[in-house]
Amino acid sequence: MLDMSTKVDPMTEIRTPKMAAKDVNVFYGDNHAVKGISLDLYRDEVTALIGPSGCGKSTFLRCLNRMNDTVATCRVEGNITLDGDDIYDPKIDVVQLRARVGMVFQKPNPFPKSIYDNIAYGPRIHGLARERADLDEIVATSLEKAGLWNEVKDRLDSPGTALSGGQQQRLCIARAIAVNPEVILMDEPCSALDPIATAKVEALIDELKGRYAIIIVTHSMQQAARISQKTAFFHMGDLVEHGDTTQIFTAPKEERTRDYITGRFG
Amino acid sequence: MSNTRDFEPTDWKSPEMQARTRKRYRRDRTFRAMGFSAVILAGLFLVLLIGRIFQDGAMGFMQTSIDLDVTFSEELLGDPRAMDAEAFEEQVRQANMSRLLDAALTAQFPEVTSRRDRRALIRIISGGAREQLRNMVLETPAIVGTTKTVRLLAADDIDQLRKGKIDANEPEANRKVKDQELGWYNKLVEEDRVSLNFHTRFFTSGDSRDPELAGIWGATVGSAITLVVTLLIAFPVGVLTAIYLEEFAPQNRLTDIIEININNLAAVPSIVFGLLGLAVFLGVMHLPRSAPLVGGLTLALMTLPTIIIAARASIKAVPPSIRDAARGLGASPMQVVFHHVVPLAMPGILTGTIIGMAQALGETAPLLMIGMVAFIVDIPGGFTDAATALPVQIFLWADSPERAFVEKTSAAIMVLLTFLIAMNGLAIWLRQKFERQW
Amino acid sequence: MTSAAIFLTLVLLAFIAFVTVRQRSLASVSGDTSKLHSLPRHYGYYAAVCALIPGLLIFFVWVITGKNIIEGLVISGLPDGLSAQYQEQASLVLNRIRLAVENPASSEKHPDILAAAQQFHALYVRGIWATFVLAVASGVGGLVFANYKTNPDFRARNSFERVLTILLILSSVIAIITTVGIVASLLFESLRFFQQVSVVDFVFGLHWSPQTALRADQVASAGAFGAVPLFTGTLLISLLAMMVAGPIGLMSAVYLTQYASARTRKIAKPVLEVLAGVPTVVYGFFAALTVAPFFRDLGEAIGVEIASESALAAGFVMGIMIIPFVSSLSDDAITAVPKSLKDGSLALGATRSETITNVILPAALPGIVGAFLLAISRAVGETMIVVMAAGMQPNLTANPFEAVTTVTVQIVALLTGDQEFDSAKTLSAFALGLALFLSTMVLNVFALRIVRKYREVYD
């Protein structure tokens, strides 16, 4: 099991990746969806995954918390580590892994429960709160961090599904935060939102980036440029280029990357 | 918890957390096991049900016979060579065949002399044996005057004894076959005169009060006639309704009402359809009681929703492009539907119809209401003859006190299930053969 | 002359119409079909329809009303003494007349009845011949009409298709007619019942013994038709059935949708379907022959007295019967829960069972409630299992080890065997039928509404 100290020296932490993928291949039956991708993901950084539709961004993202396990036809090869431990090791505990690597989906998917219970669900199942007061505090801080507290603090008992789309998405982010993850995966979190809600979520991501390693899939170049420090460009299952966001957007090394970000295809 | 937890990752490796996680997995496994046992339990019930029926029913297709040396006495039957055929036939029909049996049994058991014992003795042979002997004589008149070893059906108690359903070791008071009969039986067994044979009569005769004579042919024919009526009514009406609702109906109140109606009808208990049949077909229209015609009509109303729903689904599955193509060739809306859509939807419609027919075949309650539950010996020959149906026959036999009817009931159930399996198999085959991905 | 003969004659006439008019349409353009507005066979179809429909209408009017009208005539023609008796003795006289008609050699001696029977027979023969003549005449008329209309400009196809449209509409209306027929016949007979027994006594009475109410002086005696024991019996058995089918059906659905591999599903689903396809009479036999004695012996072994016909046995077997019903409807409800909810829960690190119990089942709850309601309605209306295994004693009890009786059992008991129309005993079956129909209808409408509302949420 994991035996690394949880208190990492801030200096070395920059250099050791939070998560590292090495030569990852993913197959859906015979469909080779992700081809030999290696990528390091760091704490304190937002990494954006961009690329045309169907290029394997979501597939790769879902490997990072083993959500692909729920797809019967899906097969993952290669090596992915979290703090140096292989997450596909049979000894690893998926339940704990997913608590450490949270996920936010493209479409807001609040549970048909109250706002409070939506947030409290994760801490409850993981036993993160000993008493009701602890739980109340987790709910409050999570909502605060997600920038939703002021909007919902008076109606924590109303159903989460009754919120607006943008509020729902922030609720889902709060829900992910509530289990105290170390990494947050976001799959096009703003694609179902209007510009104002999008701006709020982007601000939130910016706010959160100091505390978590964040990996975000997006179709919006502007968004990637605005919020990410690192960008990875996927094309047809390949990782074409990976580097600092500014470099990718100003001086891409690969022609395919240039074509894509200038809108020539995709 | 304090604000520092922002920067403190949860300690997943603490013993408490590890134990907690293990407990959660255990709960998940328990839950999964509960689900699995639910499925297994359902399967087990099925196995138990079918197993029990087969265990009982297998013997229902067999019947015990006793070989007796019967002398076809000329004195009783007349001489076929000396009289004309009609007179001979008449005499044979009038003749008391019990006397042949009596004589044969006396030859077999000369020690039985008292009248009472001899009456008990003749009761080890089925009441149908007389008819059997008479038919033999009518078929081959030359038999008269000879002595033949004839295989005669045993009475139901002897049959049960032979099959081990009656335990010879029980005290006599608890046993239907008394010691005396047991002695005769054992003697017959010693002489190798008792045999267990496949019982064709079960498939060829109508109902009877005697288990060894009862058969399912009458009920099978009754079911068949009933289903023909059901099919003739329910299929066209169901398909036409489906066509109307899918292809022509305007979106209005009437259409809505029809749709709601059909869905509700599908959930009306079958016995209510029986009450409808009783009140309308018998009460108002004065159609004959116990007739397959009435049964068929009643079941048709009952199956109608099934057929309509299935037909609508398969008509809906025909892609609009086919309609457009046909319309582009100048076909009228009717022609589009009847020449193009319906033929393509036909496999699905037929599948639904067969499933509906299978339901109708297994249905009992409505038939009880309209009197198809009488004791009917004759094989029905038409739509208005008194008849019964297979499931009703099962119900009637299940109600009979005779022990031997238990296996007959199970055997009849096996026949009914065979029909149902065949029909559903046909439906599945149709669906698979013509399944189309548009 | 028989009804069947009339019908066959009409069909033959329609065929003749088809052939002749088709020929005629061809002849009118001397074989050049392009000059015809419609195809020759459309002219033929149109003619067949013209020949068949009016005759068929007349035929059906005869089949449905003929005997009733004749009976009315015969009754009104009866001598006063008899018709006075008729007023009193319900349809007894009519039955005797019918018997005398059907079986001339019967033991009927009453001269008035014999005369009435003869009159009936004569009227019947006259009626059926009149129907025959009318039907055939109208058929021939239709043929002539179609023949007359046949010319190259006649839009035969359009006219034929109009007729077809009407036929389609008529077919669809049959579903409505069936419902109306059910409601009307149940209501009509029930009203007659409630003229003899008060509604209050029926709905709230605690004592059910229609067999003893046969004697005239007891018909009105309160209490003989108290249906409460039947309602409680039905309820008890349905509850027992749901206690078996609810957990097993729901857990099977959960297992098959959430845990099972595709292969397991492929095996288990047909098993459940077979369970659903077994006729209820088979379940009834199984209950009476195997399960009831098993429970009785089991009770003996542990010192509980369980009747050989017990609510327990019937309810248990009915539960087995309903398992596939519950499981397939729950399956639908569970699969309708969006996958995103399940993913959301799993992504938080919930185990599968936590996801199921905390997210999926609550989300599917309305659908599952609907499924359970539909299953209860099925149990309430089920007949054969209870007829064969629950017994006939109208016990007012909540003890599952005793024999109870149900609404459906009593309907069967009242209407099979010797029965006479118009007696309170017979009519009470229709009142029970009405109660059954209404309760299942309410359950269904309610269940379907819940299910539909719930579908809308996720669509």
Ligand SMILES: Nc1ncnc2c1ncn2[C@@H]1O[C@H](COP(=O)(O)OP(=O)(O)OP(=O)(O)O)[C@@H](O)[C@H]1O
């Ligand atoms: N559950 C699945 N089963 C089978 N194939 C899948 C599944 N999910 C994705 N795929 C296939 O894997 C490939 C990559 O899909 P993926 O969803 O990762 O693309 P994406 O980059 O996220 O696209 P988008 O931007 O449209 O979300 C596609 O070819 C897709 O068809």
Ligand SMILES: [Mg+2]
């Ligand atoms: Mg994607």
